Amino acid sequence: MELYEAICKRTSVRKYKQEAVNKDILEKLVDAGRRAPSARAVEPWEFVIVNEKTVLEKLSAVAPNGSFMKDAAAVIAIFSHQTKYYLEDGCAAIQNILLAVADVGLGACWVAGDKKDYVVEVGNMLGVPQEIKLVGLIALGWPAEDKKQAKNRSLEDVIHWETFGNKK
Numbered sequence: 001m002e003l004y005e006a007i008c009k010r011t012s013v014r015k016y017k018q019e020a021v022n023k024d025i026l027e028k029l030v031d032a033g034r035r036a037p038s039a040r041a042v043e044p045w046e047f048v049i050v051n052e053k054t055v056l057e058k059l060s061a062v063a064p065n066g067s068f069m070k071d072a073a074a075v076i077a078i079f080s081h082q083t084k085y086y087l088e089d090g091c092a093a094i095q096n097i098l099l100a101v102a103d104v105g106l107g108a109c110w111v112a113g114d115k116k117d118y119v120v121e122v123g124n125m126l127g128v129p130q131e132i133k134l135v136g137l138i139a140l141g142w143p144a145e146d147k148k149q150a151k152n153r154s155l156e157d158v159i160h161w162e163t164f165g166n167k168k
């Protein structure tokens with residue numbers, strides 16, 4: 001699949017088939033994440049892959065905004081050492097993973113991390129050292145819904161040439 005096609009296809013999928021995603025694919029997704037740009041090339045990220053049902057259920061319970069994680073084939077939790085740009089770097093890795101997800105035909109949804117009060121609890125649950133912070137979670141699986149990409153703001157609306165007021 002062409003990159004632009006994957007970009008246009010990517011959408012948040014929150015319903016998954018009860019079918020496993022194999023280890024090679026999960027590793028490929030993390031491989032896509034680790035290839036993201038990072039400020040000063042520090043690569044501050046750590047990726048914890050969870051596919052044990054009981055842990056997925058616990059994650060759903062602590063993060064009600066990601067309650068669908070319990071039915072996901074896996075969750076990739078993206079953590080970052082607390083460098084100056086830990087959040088930007090972690091988010092770049094997440095977006096790489098979401099595009100790789102679209103490329104292989106999986107469905108996924110970004111579940112907020114960094115600003116949530118469950119940040120420490122999720123870290124403890126997954127045995128992550130205190131100084132490494134949760135950036136976000138990605139629930140994923142084979143899609144059980146045929147979702148089209150959300151209607152985004154139009155190109156005309158968001159584009160500006162040279163200065164904000166110049167639309168042409």
Ligand SMILES: Cc1cc2nc3c(=O)[nH]c(=O)nc-3n(C[C@H](O)[C@H](O)[C@H](O)COP(=O)(O)O)c2cc1C
Pocket residue numbers: 010011012013014065066109110111112113149150
């Ligand atoms: C930083 C961030 C946090 C998000 N957190 C959640 C979340 O906690 N739960 C959820 O269901 N979706 C979450 N999303 C997904 C957004 O709701 C989704 O991207 C948005 O509705 C646009 O839909 P689309 O991804 O299909 O284009 C998050 C997205 C981002 C970028």
